[in-house]
Amino acid sequence: MRSISKSTLQRLPIYLSFLKQHCDSEFVSATVISKALSLNDVQVRKDLAAISSSGRPKVGYCRCTLILELENFLGYNDNENAVIIGVGNLGTALLNYEGFEQYGLQVIAGFDIDESKIDEKRKIFHISKLKDLCKRLNIHIGIITVNVEQAQLCCDELVDAGITAIWNFAPTHLNVPSYVHVQRENMAASLAILSRHIKDNKNN
Amino acid sequence: MRSISKSTLQRLPIYLSFLKQHCDSEFVSATVISKALSLNDVQVRKDLAAISSSGRPKVGYCRCTLILELENFLGYNDNENAVIIGVGNLGTALLNYEGFEQYGLQVIAGFDIDESKIDEKRKIFHISKLKDLCKRLNIHIGIITVNVEQAQLCCDELVDAGITAIWNFAPTHLNVPSYVHVQRENMAASLAILSRHIKDNKNN
DNA sequence: TGTTTATCGATAAAAAATTATTTATTTGCA
DNA sequence: TGCAAATAAATAATTTTTTATCGATAAACA
Secondary structure (H helix, E strand, O other): OOOOOHHHHHHHHHHHHHHHHOOOOOEEOHHHHHHHOOOOHHHHHHHHHOOOOOOEOOOEEEHHHHHHHHHHHHOOOOOEEEEEEOOOHHHHHHHHOOHHHHHOEEEEEEEEOOHHHOEHHHOEEEHHHHHHHHHHHOOOEEEEOOOHHHHHHHHHHHHHOOOOEEEEOOOOOOOOOOOOEEEEOOHHHHHHHHHHHHHHHHHO | OOOOOHHHHHHHHHHHHHHHHOOOOOEEOHHHHHHHOOOOHHHHHHHHHOOOOOOEOOOEEEHHHHHHHHHHHHOOOOOEEEEEEOOOHHHHHHHHOOHHHHHOEEEEEEEEOOHHHOEHHHOEEEHHHHHHHHHHHOOOEEEEOOOHHHHHHHHHHHHHOOOOEEEEOOOOOOOOOOOOEEEEOOHHHHHHHHHHHHHHHHHO
């Protein structure tokens, strides 16, 4: 069960959301899932084998059990706290967005350099308070929503504050110590893929 | 040059942002880029070969040329218009966010079912006006920021309105005709990877 | 009870992506 | 001019990921 591949890990939340939305049947087979999601059935089975052992021939997987196993594996049940650096447009949205809670992520504070943005009632603090708060509340996840120019600086602050996992919305590479994991939310890449599709459509 | 791989396509914006930030030298080699971004140098060279032919032995690539080639390839120079469905927290942020313009994406209108959210001055319209507007302005890209329950419905509306590329922020699978491309912004997956990293850290 | 069928799980094959190696080219310099 | 160094480009090897195949198992049903 050790070392699950990144591609598998990315598909697990998709399975989970499918299972939650299609609550009618008690048992679900990999075949059904794969068809609904336009994937290969062996792939689904393999992915699920990595986190579950409740599959039964001819029957499939017990939906409820599978949901629980997925949620546990994905950490939706053990709540993690996170902080955001950069309370601009995107940062504010993420700070107020309640959708992450269902994934076990609680964004508990935002930080910014800009004094005018600080509003402690709304949990927005000056960046000078970052380290103290992270240490005190034992926070491991930091979200970067500043611009490209400030991203590395903020990243260093986060690392200094004891953060070990960074969710980076700035379209840039970050240098971090090897024990820190950086997850790039690569919106530029998504856009690139989209616009490529449009272009290809036009040329064919 | 035909058929560039998805993984390559995802790395191109990273190269571009690196090149733009490090403007000092006239020429850049794949070796330099790979080291700065912690990638394999052959991989960088291969990726760049797909979109450029300006690499010269002993010299590298002309930075400016490469930037232009990347921008052109990624479509940053031909502006595309897009609409958003779902003007909640995230939708509003994206609607107001100006950062996408640099990627050639102009979000020109938001749509919602909720009458109370409609504010035509702020370019937020009722969903009933979607099709007309898309057809009139020849819009190809739609962004979905509604919740899971409504996502497929909105998706169908977009397809009906002539959209051929969908950027889906709802954590769910969408069924579309084969000519429509869906790009899932898989935040749940990112979170899964992050929280897995935290978990692994704790267990080791 | 035996047969059929759907499905899992394991193994094998194929395809794709990454990394290593070799070759050729260009520049700088003795 | 000739040699050394840096690097792109081509090719080969390796690894990873995806897809296909096959055997085993459990349920349904005659």
